[in-house]
Amino acid sequence: MGLRIIPVGGLGEIGRNMTLFESERSIIAIDAGLQFPTVEMYGIDFVIPDFNYLRSNRIKFKGLIVTHGHEDHIGAISYLVKEFPSITIFGTKLTLELIKARITEKRNFVNQSNLPKMVEIHPDRFYNCDDFEFMPFRVNHSIADAVGIAIKTDLGYIVHTGDFKIDNTPVDNKIFDYHTLSDLGRKGVLLLMSDSTNSERKGFSNSEKEVVENLDYYFTKAKGKIIAATFASNIHRIQQIFDVAKKYDRKVFVTGFSLEKNIEIAKQLGYINFERNFFHPLEDLKKFPPSKVVCIVTGTQGEPMSVLTRMAENRHKQIKVEKGDLVLLASSVIPGNEHLVFKNINKLYELGATVVQSESDDIHVSGHAYTEEQKIMIHLTRPKYFVPIHGEYRHLSIHASTAQTVGIPSENIFLLKNGDILEVEDQNIHVSGNIEPENIFIDGKGIGDISDIVIEERQKLAEDGTVAVVVTLTKEAALASPIEVISRGFVLIDNSEHLLEKAKDISNQVVNRWIIDGSNSWDDLKKRIKRELKKYFNEEIARDPFILVIIVEV
Ligand SMILES: [Zn+2]
Ligand SMILES: [Zn+2]
Known part of the structure; x- marks a missing residue:
């Protein structure tokens, strides 16, 4: 070999x-x-x-x-x-x-x-x-x-x-x-x-040096707070923001667990430079005029729990986005996250902020x-x-x-x-x-306890909802009580009672036929109910919900 x-x-x-x-x-x-x-x-x-x-x-x-x-x-x-x-x-x-x-x-x-x-x-x-x-x-x-x-x-x-x-x-x-x-x-x-x-x-890709020049430009233009969002691991970008903040004498506030942790690691190892007492605790934010502060936060991908998302939704306790604030999104968007990111951007604009986006505005390379x-x-x-x-x-x-x-x-x-x-x-x-x-x-x-099959089931559940059919049988394989049909995320029950009633009727017919056929297999019964209901929902409302048949013996 x-x-x-x-x-x-x-x-x-x-x-x-x-x-x-x-x-x-x-x-x-x-x-x-x-x-x-x-x-x-x-x-x-x-x-x-x-x-x-x-x-x-x-x-x-x-x-x-x-x-x-x-x-x-x-x-x-x-x-x-x-x-x-x-x-x-x-x-x-x-x-x-x-x-x-x-x-x-x-x-x-x-x-x-x-x-x-x-x-x-x-x-x-x-x-x-x-x-x-x-x-x-x-x-x-x-x-x-x-x-x-x-x-x-x-x-x-x-x-x-x-x-x-x-x-x-x-x-x-x-x-x-x-x-x-x-x-x-x-x-x-x-x-x-x-x-x-x-x-x-x-x-050729652009040099990081160009980011510095563009950041500088936005710092001169901003009238209110500057909120800079970046990946916690992008130590160089964070250093650039520190340097420009120092140049324009803006006080620096950093918030977000991973961001604080990475800055600490980078500082210890000498990968980032700043003086002692460079950061200010968030409680002090109110002590300075908006034009004198910059907040560095995470959340460039629109992550629901991130600082930026909480700010965009006006849920952040200490940092409030106001008219005149400038938000810099200094990281590219990972494909698949676009809708979350744009949701945040819309909300930030609603609060009166201006948003500058990574590559289109050259604050990210x-x-x-x-x-x-x-x-x-x-x-x-x-x-x-x-x-x-x-x-x-x-x-x-x-x-x-x-x-x-x-x-x-x-x-x-x-x-x-x-x-x-x-x-x-x-x-x-x-x-x-x-x-x-x-x-x-x-x-x-x-x-690894979830396979592609589970993902497919989740897709089906998310797209067309679920319908559960509960069949209660006696030991002698006769119906012990009326069949129940329950649905979630499928149809609005008030408007579609007839649909579920009809599903009950169909299930009833299937069970009766199954009893007459003398089949003792529950699997067979489940398959038959699923097949008939699938056909019915498809013809009636062109939907394909996840159908779950539960058989109980009493
Ligand atoms: Zn990489
Ligand atoms: Zn990579």
């Missing part, structure tokens, strides 16, 4: 990134993230990758390398560590601290005493995990301390970019590792696995490479083979075309699906099968 590469998440979708690398002796993974649910996934908190392949190769699984601290790369680690407590986690300083904070949160299973072994990594140095040797390299991204990973093999390097962009004027002055990558390219890169998120966007940056990555590394990663199928597909325009032959490009097994043997790469990973849904404390 040569080397096996298996992406278990992040292909054909945005989120829950995880890729496995398997040698004769061991398995390592890059990233273990979560995915936020789409609107059709009713009641689901999030989705994580399937660990089944790791379960069946438990002894071989040795370590996890994490590229950066975003949820779609670290969000599944607590579940992974619970099942595989002896693995070693490799990450840069900030990434490891964010992982620690994340996996020791109350609802998780890890605490300070049973933390997994963690190894801090630095760009441009080599590390070993069992028989794997790898080197992180510095990339730019919308979170500090992000790296890509180069895995050394006998056949050449395998370069995994993680999430990346190229920013020649980044906030922290840590420049993209052009030299290391071109050096790897000279030594020989067998395979490049590269971030496809923005493969539809032509040209993307953290992912545009096509020209993707091309630079290919030119620097000069790979023999290419696998686009991180993206829905169209992103991967467009990235593949981009790779062809810069000289990668189409037969050397692999458009993979989650679970595909990419076999690397003697300079030759091919797909040998698929491990068929499932969607693991997390709902409250349940892990």
Whole structure:
């Protein structure tokens, strides 16, 4: 066996990134993230990758390398560590601290005493995990301390970019590792696995530096309070807001659990700078005129419990949105959250505020490479083979075309699906099968106790409601009492009594026929009632409610 590469998440979708690398002796993974649910996934908190392949190769699984601290790369680690407590986690300083904070949160299973072994990594140095040797390299991204990973093999390097962009004027002055990558390219890169998120966007992404200039502009224009909403993990954006606030002498108020926690971690590690007593407690907000304050909050995605949503709904105790306030949404909207975000924006306008939105008003730049940056990555590394990663199928597909325009032959490009097994043997790469990973849904404390079938049921319930039929039978299989039909979310009962009465009649007829037929099977009875009612509701009102038949024996 040569080397096996298996992406278990992040292909054909945005989120829950995880890729496995398997040698004769061991398995390592890059990233273990979560995915936020789409609107059709009713009641689901999030989705994580399937660990089944790791379960069946438990002894071989040795370590996890994490590229950066975003949820779609670290969000599944607590579940992974619970099942595989002896693995070693490799990450840069900030990434490891964010992982620690994340996996020791109350609802998780890890605490300070049973933390997994963690190894801090630095760009441009080599590390070993069992028989794997790898080197992180510095990339730019919308979170500090992000790296890509180069895995050394006998056949050449395998370069995994993680999430990346190229920013020649980044906030922290840590420049993209052009030299290391071109050096790897000279030594020989067998395979490049590269971030496809923005493969539809032509040209170069903007530098963080432009955000500073635009923030500055809005600070000069704002007459009332400035309310800046950002991702809690976007330490650079928070630093930019701090700097501009200081320049215009606005007092800074920070509120939101994750935001306060991340700022504290970043401050301790030296990733963010501000003077002592820079923040003011929310109680003091009233002491300053609106034109002298800036509130930094979370809630850019319209999350129902977030500070910004509570403010938009006028439910926040201390921060009231007033006429003249300026709200800056300094993060892009994750696809699927648009309706929640626009709901908030409408409400904020109703309260008299003006809202400035991320990319359209240039107070946010993307953290992912545009096509020209993707091309630079290919030119620097000069790979023999290419696998686009991180993206829905169209992103991967467009990235593949981009790779062809810069000289990668189409037969050397692999458009993979989650679970595909990419076999690397003697300079030759091919797909040998698929491990068929499932969607693991997390709902409250349940892990994977919800399947696609449950999601389908929830969709049906949400779209057409439910009808329950209660049949009470005697031991001799005769009706003991009249059949009951109850509905929820189906029709307004007052207006549709006849519909439910008719459903009762139909059920009655079915039960009588079932008795005459002498069938003793309850399953058979349930099926017959469901079939007849489905037909009736469909013909009568063109609806397809979830029908539940309950048989009770007395
Ligand atoms: Zn990221
Ligand atoms: Zn990502």
